Amino acid sequence: xxxxxxxxxxxxxxxxxxxxxxxxxxxxxxxxxxxxxxxxxxxxxxxxxxxxxxxxxxxxxxxxxxxxxxxxxxxxxxxxxxxxxxxxxxxxxxxxxxxxxxxxxxxxxxxxxxxxxxxxxxxxxxxxxxxxxxxxxxxxxxxxxxxxxxxxxxxxxxxxxxxxxxxxxxxxxxxxxxxxxxxxxxxxxxxxxxxxxxxxxxxxxxxxxxxxxxxxxxxxxxxxxxxxxxxxxxxxxxxxxxxxxxxxxxxxxxxxxxxxxxxxxxxxxxxxxxxxxxxxxxxxxxxxxxxxxxxxxxxxxxxxxxxxxxxxxxxxxxxxxxxxxxxxxxxxxxxxxxxxxxxxxxxxxxxxxxxxxxxxxxxxxxxxxxxxxxxxxxxxxxxxxxxxxxxxxxxxxxxxxxxxxxxxxxxxxxxxxx
Amino acid sequence: xxxxxxxxxxxxxxxxxxxxxxxxxxxxxxxxxxxxxxxxxxxxxxxxxxxxxxxxxxxxxxxxxxxxxxxxxxxxxxxxxxxxxxxxxxxxxxxxxxxxxxxxxxxxxxxxxxxxxxxxxxxxxxxxxxxxxxxxxxxxxxxxxxxxxxxxxxxxxxxxxxxxxxxxxxxxxxxxxxxxxxxxxxxxxxxxxxxxxxxxxxxxxxxxxxxxxxxxxxxxxxxxxxxxxxxxxxxxxxxxxxxxxxxxxxxxxxxxxxxxxxxxxxxxxxxxxxxxxxxxxxxxxxxxxxxx
Numbered sequence: 081x082x083x084x085x086x087x088x089x090x091x092x093x094x095x096x097x098x099x100x101x102x103x104x105x106x107x108x109x110x111x112x113x114x115x116x117x118x119x120x121x122x123x124x125x126x127x128x129x130x131x132x133x134x135x136x137x138x139x140x141x142x143x144x145x146x147x148x149x150x151x152x153x154x155x156x157x158x159x160x161x162x163x164x165x166x167x168x169x170x171x172x173x174x175x176x177x178x179x180x181x182x183x184x185x186x187x188x189x190x191x192x193x194x195x196x197x198x199x200x201x202x203x204x205x206x207x208x209x210x211x212x213x214x215x216x217x218x219x220x221x222x223x224x225x226x227x228x229x230x231x232x233x234x235x236x237x238x239x240x241x242x243x244x245x246x247x248x249x250x251x252x253x254x255x256x257x258x259x260x261x262x263x264x265x266x267x268x269x270x271x272x273x274x275x276x277x278x279x280x281x282x283x284x285x286x287x288x289x290x291x292x293x294x295x296x297x298x299x300x301x302x303x304x305x306x307x308x309x310x311x312x313x314x315x316x317x318x319x320x321x322x323x324x325x326x327x328x329x330x331x332x333x334x335x336x337x338x339x340x341x342x343x344x345x346x347x348x349x350x351x352x353x354x355x356x357x358x359x360x361x362x363x364x365x366x367x368x369x370x371x372x373x374x375x376x377x378x379x380x381x382x383x384x385x386x387x388x389x390x391x392x393x394x395x396x397x398x399x400x401x402x403x404x405x406x407x408x409x410x411x412x413x414x415x416x417x418x419x420x421x422x423x424x425x426x427x428x429x430x431x432x433x434x435x436x437x438x439x440x441x442x443x444x445x446x447x448x449x450x451x452x453x454x455x456x457x458x459x460x461x462x463x464x465x466x467x468x469x470x471x472x473x474x475x476x477x478x479x480x481x482x483x484x485x486x487x488x489x490x491x492x493x494x495x496x497x498x
Numbered sequence: 499x500x501x502x503x504x505x506x507x508x509x510x511x512x513x514x515x516x517x518x519x520x521x522x523x524x525x526x527x528x529x530x531x532x533x534x535x536x537x538x539x540x541x542x543x544x545x546x547x548x549x550x551x552x553x554x555x556x557x558x559x560x561x562x563x564x565x566x567x568x569x570x571x572x573x574x575x576x577x578x579x580x581x582x583x584x585x586x587x588x589x590x591x592x593x594x595x596x597x598x599x600x601x602x603x604x605x606x607x608x609x610x611x612x613x614x615x616x617x618x619x620x621x622x623x624x625x626x627x628x629x630x631x632x633x634x635x636x637x638x639x640x641x642x643x644x645x646x647x648x649x650x651x652x653x654x655x656x657x658x659x660x661x662x663x664x665x666x667x668x669x670x671x672x673x674x675x676x677x678x679x680x681x682x683x684x685x686x687x688x689x690x691x692x693x694x695x696x697x698x699x700x701x702x703x704x705x706x707x708x709x710x711x712x713x714x715x716x717x718x719x720x721x722x723x724x725x726x727x728x729x730x731x732x733x734x735x736x737x738x739x740x741x742x743x744x745x746x747x748x749x750x751x752x753x754x755x756x757x758x759x760x761x762x763x764x765x766x767x768x769x770x771x772x773x774x775x776x777x778x779x780x781x782x783x784x785x786x787x788x789x790x
Binding site: 302349 | 615619635759
């Protein structure tokens with residue numbers, strides 16, 4: 081609209097050169113130290129997109145864990161260095177994993193939340209015979225038909241989530257002969273979870289009165305809420321993920337619906353984001369910041385000191401995965417992936433900050449450990465923005481085998497590709 | 499599905515469309531007058547939501563409702579003066595790249611200031627509850643929201659149709675050179691339109707903060723459907739955008755209502771495709787010479 085704004089080729093070149101300069105300076109990859117006595121760990125997790133908020137906790141926790149590992153002598157006396165990247169999507173995740181292994185010679189890769197990206201990283205890791213520990217992807221298929229020799233899972237599988245919180249639903253009489261209405265995230269994770277939750281309902285004599293798939297970019301749930309109100313279910317079951325859960329909870333409270341709510345997938349950060357009064361229902365978690373074990377208390381204290389807020393369950397995944405690797409390397413005096421894997425498959429026990437130690441099940445590489453069902457506190461009982469739920473005792477109980485909540489061979493079987 | 503539920507879904511779908519309207523109207527105005535496709539529009543919506551969160555403890559929700567959109571509008575005006583202004587006469591692809599970059603900078607800035615995890619914010623107690631219209635029970639907050647949005651739309655329409663300011667803006671949309679020849683500089687009008695459009699996005703941020711998850715990338719969630727609305731509605735057409743917003747809300751709501759929720763997002767893109775095939779200028783799009 082004025083004459084001084086016309087666009088010149090020289091102007092564009094100058095801008096482009098400036099942009100190139102800025103991006104060149106900020107590229108971290110070039111500046112990496114190439115010292116031989118450092119052990120590198122690769123960390124990949126989504127830091128943008130709908131899982132980004134959870135990825136941020138993962139990054140905070142892996143930094144803390146590596147700091148602590150180095151403070152207590154590193155791995156075999158060598159300093160540990162962590163390379164962190166945003167995994168973005170399955171394709172990017174795979175090419176970044178490739179680069180970390182081939183160029184940066186990482187000893188192992190830790191991370192991921194998305195089940196789809198987890199699979200592509202695992203394929204790269206297996207091809208290169210490098211250990212990959214999944215800390216956040218839940219789908220049963222990753223421990224079943226897509227299982228890989230070099231992939232281990234600190235994160236629980238969907239079956240463990242369903243059976244853990246399922247016990248609370250059974251105890252409260254919300255299953256047998258009851259009507260459920262479910263909302264399911266329309267992607268790999270959601271479909272896998274819906275399959276497992278339908279199996280649970282069939283086994284225990286309940287049925288679904290409604291079952292909607294929700295696009296991952298949906299933000300408004302009013303249309304679903306009207307259907308739920310009409311269907312009058314005994315339990316609203318949430319198989320959603322990421323910000324969907326927060327949006328749902330806020331709007332469920334807004335519409336004043338009072339049917340009991342439960343979920344089969346959950347992250348504490350999403351409940352914190354919904355806030356007191358909006359957060360309702362009973363949900364399964366792998367870990368939460370209110371556990372009274374000495375390990376958890378120390379972790380929560382260290383994390384809160386460093387970041388001024390308590391860790392959520394995704395932070396636990398990264399923290400214990402890094403600690404498990406460090407402990408193993410120091411015990412077997414080797415950072416070679418095949419040797420670490422051998423040790424894992426022997427059923428070595430690890431402190432996972434709970435009442436019982438955990439171990440990897442050799443048949444599908446799933447970490448066997450206790451889980452918890454958390455129930456939202458009523459708004460008037462909430463004292464601060466973090467402590468907004470109460471927890472069940474560990475599931476399975478002290479007298480039970482840790483494997484009772486995991487998928488059986490019939491439900492989900494794994495044959496490692498040789 | 500009962501007729502009652504169908505009626506509820508239709509009504510709810512129309513209401514849902516109103517939220518897109520606040521974003522889409524600003525988007526359409528800025529594009530019509532300046533030729534700038536503002537991909538950063540969603541970021542201003544996110545900034546509006548975050549400002550609500552920051553201001554509410556001091557001013558209350560009512561105070562934030564007034565202050566946050568004004569702050570966002572001022573920010574919009576500053577960005578128009580420093581950035582948009584340089585691109586009015588250049589290839590649209592350049593302004594597209596500029597606003598795309600701006601959106602990323604804004605999102606990352608929010609992430610650096612407030613952290614990546616979503617933050618909590620609830621409906622203030624005095625706006626909670628349900629209203630019953632016959633046997634249709636609906637959230638009181640959304641009824642209030644509808645009232646505010648309708649007031650904004652009516653106000654904007656009056657401003658554009660009944661004031662001399664509006665006449666210059668409309669003339670500028672049709673033929674900026676002629677407006678210039680008549681001795682009127684469009685520059686201050688552009689600033690005002692940018693402030694208005696971006697302020698509306700900020701207002702949408704305030705209104706939706708209590709019911710949507712507040713996180714740095716929330717702008718991306720709303721910008722795409724808002725663009726779809728603008729494309730369906732047609733450039734330069736006020737009522738086209740209004741009709742398109744309601745139509746998009748309706749289609750999305752009905753898809754959920756009749757049990758095809760998985761296709762509810764895809765349906766609005768299909769709708770856009772159909773409109774582009776049969777009416778490339780949009781539903782009520784006007785012929786704008788300089789965009790032909």
